[in-house]
Amino acid sequence: MSEQAIPEEVNQEQANIAPEMDERNVPTENNGENVSSENTEQDLNALSNGEKEDKQSSEEDENKVEDENNDDKAEEKTEEKTEGNETINDEEKTTEEKTTEEKPSEEKVEPVEEQKPEEEAVKKISFTIPRDCVLKETEELLVAKTFLMKNSTKTDTNVYDHLSQIVMSILDSKIDNAVDIFETLSTQIKKEKFVPDSFNSYGELRREKEKSSELEDAQIKMELFQNDNEDGRGDDGNELPDLMSLSSLFEWAGISLGKEETFLINTSMQKLMIDKGLKSMRFWGKIYGTKKNYYIVEADQKEEDDDDEVYGEDDAVNPEEEEEGFLENENENEKENTENENGNENENEENEIQESQIEEPEYPVPKIKIKKPNTLSKEIKTGINKYVYYVCNYVGGPWYKLADVIPEKLQLSRKIRKYFTGDLNREIISYPPFEGSEAQYLRCQIARISAATTICPTGYYIFDSEDGEPDDSEGPQPIIINTEFEALSNDQLLDISNWVHHVPYILPQGRTSWENPFGSEEEEENEDEGSDEEGGSDEENEGEKVEPETGPQLLTPISQDEENDDIPAWVSKFCSRTLAPQFNPVCVSSTRWPGAHTVALSDKFSSIYIGDGMKCYGNTYLSAFHIPQPMTTIMNEYQENNEEKEITEQIDPTVEEETAFEEEQAEKLRKKEEDEEGTEEEEEEEEED
Amino acid sequence: MDDIDYLSMGGFTINYEDRAGLNCSLRILKDAEKYKNVSLWGRIIGVQKDYFIAQCWNDDIFDRKYFYSTDTITWLQLPEITDEELKDISEIYSRFIGDPSYEYQLQNQTPQKKEPINEEKRLSGVIKMINYDVEIVPRGAYYQDRLRNILSNEKFKGLTEKDMIDLASYFHFRSGFKLSLETVEDRISIDQSIDIFDNIEKDKPDGIWSLQVEKGGSTITLRSLLWPGYFFFHAPKTEMRQCKYGSMYNGYGIKNVNLGIML
Numbered sequence: 001m002s003e004q005a006i007p008e009e010v011n012q013e014q015a016n017i018a019p020e021m022d023e024r025n026v027p028t029e030n031n032g033e034n035v036s037s038e039n040t041e042q043d044l045n046a047l048s049n050g051e052k053e054d055k056q057s058s059e060e061d062e063n064k065v066e067d068e069n070n071d072d073k074a075e076e077k078t079e080e081k082t083e084g085n086e087t088i089n090d091e092e093k094t095t096e097e098k099t100t101e102e103k104p105s106e107e108k109v110e111p112v113e114e115q116k117p118e119e120e121a122v123k124k125i126s127f128t129i130p131r132d133c134v135l136k137e138t139e140e141l142l143v144a145k146t147f148l149m150k151n152s153t154k155t156d157t158n159v160y161d162h163l164s165q166i167v168m169s170i171l172d173s174k175i176d177n178a179v180d181i182f183e184t185l186s187t188q189i190k191k192e193k194f195v196p197d198s199f200n201s202y203g204e205l206r207r208e209k210e211k212s213s214e215l216e217d218a219q220i221k222m223e224l225f226q227n228d229n230e231d232g233r234g235d236d237g238n239e240l241p242d243l244m245s246l247s248s249l250f251e252w253a254g255i256s257l258g259k260e261e262t263f264l265i266n267t268s269m270q271k272l273m274i275d276k277g278l279k280s281m282r283f284w285g286k287i288y289g290t291k292k293n294y295y296i297v298e299a300d301q302k303e304e305d306d307d308d309e310v311y312g313e314d315d316a317v318n319p320e321e322e323e324e325g326f327l328e329n330e331n332e333n334e335k336e337n338t339e340n341e342n343g344n345e346n347e348n349e350e351n352e353i354q355e356s357q358i359e360e361p362e363y364p365v366p367k368i369k370i371k372k373p374n375t376l377s378k379e380i381k382t383g384i385n386k387y388v389y390y391v392c393n394y395v396g397g398p399w400y401k402l403a404d405v406i407p408e409k410l411q412l413s414r415k416i417r418k419y420f421t422g423d424l425n426r427e428i429i430s431y432p433p434f435e436g437s438e439a440q441y442l443r444c445q446i447a448r449i450s451a452a453t454t455i456c457p458t459g460y461y462i463f464d465s466e467d468g469e470p471d472d473s474e475g476p477q478p479i480i481i482n483t484e485f486e487a488l489s490n491d492q493l494l495d496i497s498n499w500v501h502h503v504p505y506i507l508p509q510g511r512t513s514w515e516n517p518f519g520s521e522e523e524e525e526n527e528d529e530g531s532d533e534e535g536g537s538d539e540e541n542e543g544e545k546v547e548p549e550t551g552p553q554l555l556t557p558i559s560q561d562e563e564n565d566d567i568p569a570w571v572s573k574f575c576s577r578t579l580a581p582q583f584n585p586v587c588v589s590s591t592r593w594p595g596a597h598t599v600a601l602s603d604k605f606s607s608i609y610i611g612d613g614m615k616c617y618g619n620t621y622l623s624a625f626h627i628p629q630p631m632t633t634i635m636n637e638y639q640e641n642n643e644e645k646e647i648t649e650q651i652d653p654t655v656e657e658e659t660a661f662e663e664e665q666a667e668k669l670r671k672k673e674e675d676e677e678g679t680e681e682e683e684e685e686e687e688e689d
Numbered sequence: 690m691d692d693i694d695y696l697s698m699g700g701f702t703i704n705y706e707d708r709a710g711l712n713c714s715l716r717i718l719k720d721a722e723k724y725k726n727v728s729l730w731g732r733i734i735g736v737q738k739d740y741f742i743a744q745c746w747n748d749d750i751f752d753r754k755y756f757y758s759t760d761t762i763t764w765l766q767l768p769e770i771t772d773e774e775l776k777d778i779s780e781i782y783s784r785f786i787g788d789p790s791y792e793y794q795l796q797n798q799t800p801q802k803k804e805p806i807n808e809e810k811r812l813s814g815v816i817k818m819i820n821y822d823v824e825i826v827p828r829g830a831y832y833q834d835r836l837r838n839i840l841s842n843e844k845f846k847g848l849t850e851k852d853m854i855d856l857a858s859y860f861h862f863r864s865g866f867k868l869s870l871e872t873v874e875d876r877i878s879i880d881q882s883i884d885i886f887d888n889i890e891k892d893k894p895d896g897i898w899s900l901q902v903e904k905g906g907s908t909i910t911l912r913s914l915l916w917p918g919y920f921f922f923h924a925p926k927t928e929m930r931q932c933k934y935g936s937m938y939n940g941y942g943i944k945n946v947n948l949g950i951m952l
Contacts, residue, residue: 214904215905251704256697257700258697417951418950566783567784571737577706591784610700612917620782620783621783624943625946625947
């Protein structure tokens with residue numbers, strides 16, 4: 001029969017599948033053969049047979065049970081196959097019923113029919129899996145899908161999403177031969193998915209590090225805004241300048257630190273005032289350093305604040321030099337050793353050190369005839385140290401207090417010319433040796449600039465005539481603000497003779513009031529030679545006569561300042577060319593201290609210094625060159641005075657010569673003694689007779 | 690002109706009247722003299738008056754003409770000077786007076802019939818010296834094409850954070866650079882198109898440039914200590930602003946000869 005022929009062919013074709021089928025089916029050998037042939041025939045016939053659905057499903061179950069581990073698609077394929085097989089099986093049964101083999105066919109039919117229940121029975125025995133627990137096709141699909149969608153712990157992505165994205169990208173871009181570059185596409189998509197904000201990526205950390213300095217700076221500046229205004233309002237007597245309006249004045253003159261920065265400086269100053277309890281303050285200016293800059297504030301302190309960490313104070317104590325008891329600062333003794341300009345005095349001091357070191361001199365030490373100058377005392381709270389200065393390196397940064405000016409240091413600061421670096425603790429290395437920190441040098445320069453360039457219109461300050469007579473005052477005469485001051489017109493302000501100094505002049509010795517360096521305690525009080533009067537001589541009890549130093553009186557007009565070679569010391573001009581005089585600010589600039597400006601408009605005026613803190617010594621070719629102090633002369637050798645031959649040089653006798661000489665001497669002695677003995681004997685003999 | 694606010698980091702600014710005047714007069718100058726580019730070079734402070742200096746150039750950035758003005762209204766061209774005159778000018782250390790016709794008495798007055806140096810010539814000489822000594826640009830701002838033309842880089846985004854604080858990323862803006870073995874050794878990643886000038890790291894003495902980071906690290910300012918008053922700033926491009934760099938001279942026009950002692 002043709003039907004039979006076909007199955008045979010199929011049988012051959014499906015030979016490969018047969019062993020698979022055999023594995024799946026666990027019936028007896030007989031059944032296996034039958035089933036396998038049945039299966040193959042069923043393959044041909046794709047039509048599903050509804051009659052044997054149960055049997056089909058049972059076989060499917062069989063297959064499923066064994067195929068649990070296969071993929072969905074594979075399962076489906078096998079299901080189809082088995083379904084196909086089932087149909088063929090049925091037909092096989094029907095056809096085989098008509099086969100020649102009677103018994104076997106009958107047996108086949110029967111055994112087939114019996115097989116099924118047997119198979120089922122066998123299945124039940126071997127697998128013991130009830131049909132309900134095994135997942136259906138769709139459910140199995142879900143399981144697989146969920147597994148694929150499980151996120152990887154490392155990268156927070158999963159296979160399912162990734163694959164779907166790849167497919168999407170292929171579809172979107174219509175890439176040809178996508179399968180060839182599949183791996184590349186996969187990598188690309190992975191790269192694009194990199195999210196910097198995920199907790200385990202490195203990008204976030206890096207970004208923070210880069211912006212941190214800017215962030216820090218911004219945070220510091222924000223702190224300035226968190227100012228409790230409650231305390232500030234309470235204090236009435238505090239004078240704080242209105243920096244914002246002053247800064248617009250300065251802008252007219254071409255000087256500016258930037259509006260925002262000026263505002264922040266203002267806030268910072270307010271904070272400082274509240275923190276330290278200052279009576280009044282003024283923004284002094286900005287000095288540029290090579291690495292960092294200084295913002296400087298001049299303040300008037302209410303009470304002594306010893307808790308402050310002061311910069312520039314010498315802490316080292318030199319125990320050997322404790323002779324000068326009346327000096328306030330014992331540390332200055334140490335400086336004496338190095339700072340004295342007189343070379344002789346230097347040597348004498350060294351002798352003194354030796355004296356104190358040697359407990360019992362074996363030989364008399366020559367007395368020191370030259371009296372060395374005592375260390376000058378600092379002016380406390382008056383004169384040069386009337387104000388306290390605070391500096392900070394950047395706006396919003398911490399304020400550092402500068403120590404008071406030490407007169408010797410100020411003398412030295414006039415001789416050196418060094419750039420500031422911005423580091424208060426740096427030691428200044430220079431010749432003549434400054435031997436101090438940058439904080440001290442800065443303070444000296446600030447003092448010099450203040451004394452030279454702080455000016456005010458005439459009549460703003462007047463002498464305070466209440467505090468006794470001018471003779472008794474030690475320091476410069478006090479001045480107070482003139483309450484009846486009438487603002488000068490701008491035209492008058494242009495004339496520099498209408499401006500006066502209101503900070504006392506610094507004498508060459510580094511103080512504003514004269515102090516005799518050789519004087520003793522009593523004489524200190526006799527020092528009435530203030531800077532106000534013309535020089536009188538003061539008699540010292542001992543030591544050299546030293547002329548007291550004098551300087552221009554307070555409140556002298558700046559037009560009388562010494563000229564800077566051929567250009568005037570002060571230059572004033574209108575800031576604008578076109579504005580009407582009543583609105584036109586006047587800028588008065590110093591040529592000696594480039595960067596010092598005072599700007600005034602009707603009744604408002606203010607001084608500021610913005611520069612590098614160096615003086616301009618003159619306008620000639622030579623004055624541009626800083627000529628350092630020449631080094632001290634080298635000591636000469638002892639000059640031999642050949643005529644008098646006080647000390648002559650001789651060659652030491654050698655040992656032989658010495659012994660020969662000694663022998664000679666010994667012989668001569670012996671001879672003498674013999675002669676003497678001879679004479680003595682004669683004398684004795686004579687006496688005896 | 691719009692970056693004037695950056696100049697305030699150098700402590701100076703141009704007041705509003707001058708700004709208005711400059712804006713107008715520079716535009717007019719550009720038209721009158723038929724130049725492609727005009728910009729403000731700087732300001733030299735004199736005793737009585739200040740000089741504003743403007744520079745104009747067409748294509749060759751190194752061939753610039755200079756104009757000066759005392760009132761931001763009228764501009765006068767500065768004369769060219771010879772090398773001999775330049776030598777004499779470099780010996781003058783006094784302040785500029787403010788009068789363009791003021792004549793200087795030189796130190797060694799040779800009885801030749803040389804023309805005396807007047808302030809105009811001195812201005813010209815000083816500008817030349819300053820440009821040679823201290824004019825700087827950041828690396829990458831200018832590049833060189835195959836024809837050896839030096840062009841401004843429109844796409845310059847600024848230096849990186851690391852490069853900003855390194856002196857080697859700033860170049861002297863002057864001609865005469867030779868790519869030698871030394872330069873190649875110094876810089877690992879030398880790029881012939883942008884490494885076209887001498888860098889300022891090698892300037893002697895050490896410390897002649899004061900580099901400071903302002904505004905919390907976003908802007909760099911460079912000040913020259915050799916010619917005090919020369920101020921350069923650079924702010925690289927960030928999300929919040931464009932890349933900016935610029936420089937201006939605002940000083941007395943006097944070289945600092947004591948630099949060695951002062952450092």
